[in-house]
Amino acid sequence: MEQIVAKLLIYGDLPVDSILMQLSNVYKDFHSGNYSKEDLITRCYRQVKRLLELGTSCAFDKNLWHNYLTYLLIMDENPFSLTCEKVGSKDGSVNHFAINDFHAFKELFDFDFSDLEKSLGIDCFSCITNYKAIDKPELMYNGNVSEKVKALSESLEKTESDDEFFDTVTSFYKRIGVGEFGLNKAFRIRELPEGKVEFNPINNMDAVVLNDLVGYELQKEKLIANTKAFVEGKKANNVLLFGDSGTGKSTSIKAIVNEFYSEGLRMIEIYKYQFRMLSQLIAQIKNRNYKFIIYMDDLSFEEDESDYKFLKAVIEGGVETKPDNILIYATSNRRHLIKETWKDRRDIEQDGDIHRSDTMEEKLSLANRFGVTIGYYKPSRQEFYDIVKVLAERNGIEMDEAELRLEADRWELSHGGVSGRTAQQFITHLQGK
Structure with missing residues (x-):
């Protein structure tokens, strides 16, 4: 040997x-x-x-x-x-x-x-x-x-x-x-001493597919269309999924990766404290024969945080052009990502000619750099019932529809209100009984 x-x-x-x-x-x-x-x-x-x-x-x-x-x-x-x-x-x-x-x-x-x-x-x-x-x-x-x-x-x-x-x-x-x-489909990153980035596979990624997300058909179509263009080598935009918690934003991202994995799509999840590593991360993947989604979950910044400037430079505005095989997909409960206060609007001319302040423009410019923005909002009561009914059928739960609705109402009152997440948690509760 x-x-x-x-x-x-x-x-x-x-x-x-x-x-x-x-x-x-x-x-x-x-x-x-x-x-x-x-x-x-x-x-x-x-x-x-x-x-x-x-x-x-x-x-x-x-x-x-x-x-x-x-x-x-x-x-x-x-x-x-x-x-x-x-x-x-x-x-x-x-x-x-x-x-x-x-x-x-x-x-x-x-x-x-x-x-x-x-x-x-x-x-x-x-x-x-x-x-x-x-x-x-x-x-x-x-x-x-x-x-x-x-x-x-x-x-x-x-x-x-x-x-x-x-x-x-x-x-x-x-x-x-x-x-x-x-x-592997998805990765997290770790900084190495020499300044490089190590990619650690996520071995137990959720096997969710888009059909598992009940409702939100227009949102899913928009996300699929942009991602499909991306994996086919056509022009595509960075995507911001914003809206109420528990409505399926993160689930949609996971599902889209599962959907297009066989076509060369990979996902790299990063956190806010890792934004300073974005340039090195991109340098290590820009010549690979894959399409990468850099995924940022629950993205938002407080008033005194400045890490968003690293992200702005990468998305658009830096000296180096972002490679064609990389897009940024982010989810957030905030439409504009960065906390805005009334004092940011004080820069108004005294003659009545209104304009946004430089501070506001600075903060809003990050969200504006996402070419596609998709809103996910809490379902109505009827939509909540529809989600519960579909999930119950998929999981083999047989219950009178009136009783199912009544139990779902009782559950959501103490578990975060009507949302897709609450519906799933309710079905899980029923399965465990």
């Missing part, structure tokens, strides 16, 4: 503590003959445990070794894989090195652990290459990662030549992508 790993060039920059490098070192010591049997057994078990942990977290099955190698191929963001993601595999000298690496990976796919197992008296590698996972649907894992890794792993198992292996991997890069962005 150590000789195979040594052949890797494009994919050879693996961390020393990676499973593959650690097993390579095990084989290096094994072939040298200068080793302690107990030490090698311990080291083998340690790496097998790591494979089991990865397999459990991603719900891998059948051949964990193949799943792991496939996971490495998918996650490695190198110049070759990133180019394939953007333009596909093109004729070029780099393909020669890539095929050599894929030949090595094919050897690793077919690697026989039996000599090591026989010498050490262990069978752990035989077990993980014929592995049956425990079916536990309640376990939290990322379904996108699991499905895509297992599907590509099974396709690579069937390849019969280096060229076929090459075509299978590169077509995956072009069709799905590479790294975390290829496998």
Whole structure:
């Protein structure tokens, strides 16, 4: 194995503590003959445990070794894989090195652990290459990662030549992508010491779809139209969803990401204190082959806050043009985002010629930079009943309609008033009884 790993060039920059490098070192010591049997057994078990942990977290099955190698191929963001993601595999000298690496990976796919197992008296590698996972649907894992890794792993198992292996991997890069962005829908960010941004996948994103949001058809149509134009490479606007709480603003954003994920849409959620990282965030994603929504939930600023100026510069007005593959979607309970006071209106000319003050213009200019604004308002009483009725039917709750309305009225009186959120909470309450 150590000789195979040594052949890797494009994919050879693996961390020393990676499973593959650690097993390579095990084989290096094994072939040298200068080793302690107990030490090698311990080291083998340690790496097998790591494979089991990865397999459990991603719900891998059948051949964990193949799943792991496939996971490495998918996650490695190198110049070759990133180019394939953007333009596909093109004729070029780099393909020669890539095929050599894929030949090595094919050897690793077919690697026989039996000599090591026989010498050490262990069978752990035989077990993980014929592995049956425990079916536990309640376990939290990322379904996108699991499905895509297992599907590509099974396709690579069937390849019969280096060229076929090459075509299978590169077509995956072009069709799905590479790294975390290829496998995940949504991310949060964390600032690294060197000033860069780390993207952390949101593994348990709500699987809500737009049909789950009862009502608000005009709002959904407007949001879909703008997002559809965006993913198709047409001109599209930043979007502000404003209005009463519990009306489905955040749900609409999650649903739109689920709706267009297969077309390359990804979401990055950021918070107000992270606005100063916006420029670095954009620099790291502007050349990727995805469409990104930078999502800001419950966006608003108090009178003494100035972080909104970072956002203004990014949306429109900075020296650098915002890339075409990035839009900003925000939700807010405030139409104008920034708290406005009566003293902001004091700058009025004495001759009766009225004009907005500079302070007001400064504050209102942020909301005006969202090209699409969509209002979500509390439903009427009848609309609230309609939402409750539809949700009850969807969840198999059988109750006389008059009684259902009466119970819904009692619930909303002490739970925030009429809204889609209150209706959903009421249905959840009924399900738990």
